[in-house]
Every structure is written in C-alpha cells, then in structure tokens.
Amino acid sequence: MDQVTSIRPECLRPAADGWLQPTGPEIREVIERAGFTGSRAGKYLGIATQETGGCRQVRKWIAEDARIPYSAWALLCHAAGLGIIWVSEPV
Template identity: 60%
Template sequence: MSHPNIRLECLRPAESWSQPTGEEVREVLRLAGFTGGAAAKRLGLGAKGDRTVRRWIGEDSHIPYAAWALLCDFAGLGQIWKN
C-alpha cells in the first residue's frame, strides 16, 4: 500500500529500502494515531524512548528499519518487510 506523503522507496523490504525523512516518520505516526511517547511504548524503546522518536522526526538520528516497518504496519500501510 502506498501513501501520497510517503515515498514508495520507504515502503520496501530492507534490502531495497530508503531511509524516511523526518516528515515521513511524522506522517506514519499520525496515521497510526501515535504520539511520540505512544510509539516509543509500542516499539519497546524504554524510559527515554520518546526522545528517540523526536530524534527520528528531527532527523538527528536514523530510524532503524525494524522500527519503521512496525510503525508502517501500525499505520495500516502493510507489512513492508514482505514482498
């Protein structure tokens, strides 16, 4: 499944995946209905996980593929790790 605010290359299996922008991370969170804190809890990021999510949105650090793939699934964009 695709979305107009998320590039198709961000919705691919890991071997052909492109890193999403901060705005794309923000959009996936919005589609999933998550705040940064809620996303951190669902991803098991620990006590300071909301800070990690903010760093992804701010493009201060890259989101790991596994976290991105789970967020895409929570957002209804499908299981992007499958072909």
C-alpha cells in the same frame, strides 16, 4: 486544514529490496496515521524510557538527528495500515 505528507514508495519496501531511509516528515506522518503520539510510538516499539514527556529517540528520528532502524519503521508502517512492508510482493 491538516496537510498530509506522502510517503515515498522506496520507504515502503523490504530492507534488502532498495529501501530508503524515511525523512522526518515521513516518520511524523506514519506516527500520526497510526494514531500515536511520540510517547505512544516509543511505548509501542518498546523504547520509551520516560513515563511522561514523550520519547527522546522518536523526537530524534523526526528531527533527523538519528536514523530510524528499519525494524522500528516497519512496525510503525504496519500500525499505520501501510502493510507488511518487510515481505516482498509475489512476482
């Protein structure tokens, strides 16, 4: 049985509205929800430099060896169906 990692609400906010950096497992979960492999996520974001073998930068984000930029995170969340997180909800 596959285990689903929950994504903290603080990770789904606009950057200027209290956004918190996602953890490696949260990044992996969003990539999987988008239906991407690490390599496909890198291509989607325009950062893949290898034809095969995955995307080194995506692996660093998942391993928490590097911080994921908000823009990359927001695009992955959108691809995963989590909404347009860079836009504040009307009050």
